[in-house]
Amino acid sequence: MHARKVRVENGRIKLDEPTNLPDGAEVELVILSGDELDDAERARLHASLERALDDEDARRVVDTDEFLAEVRADS
Secondary structure: OOOOOOEEOOEEEEOOOOOOOOOOOOOOOOOOOOOOOOHHHHHHHHHHHHHHHHHHHOOOOHHHHHHHHHHHHHH
């Protein structure tokens, strides 16, 4: 699957780049805007994601299966 950027003009979706899709091909459209985050929330989200990536780079991670096994054992 290849993402393409489109825009809306006069109520119609317009693709501004060539595509090799055949005529009649069906395309699923997902609206990306409207996540309801304000600027401060978005900044906190991005900072959290950066910290997570830094943790991964530094190998400060836990295997998911091991973590879930520990959580289940504590329940």
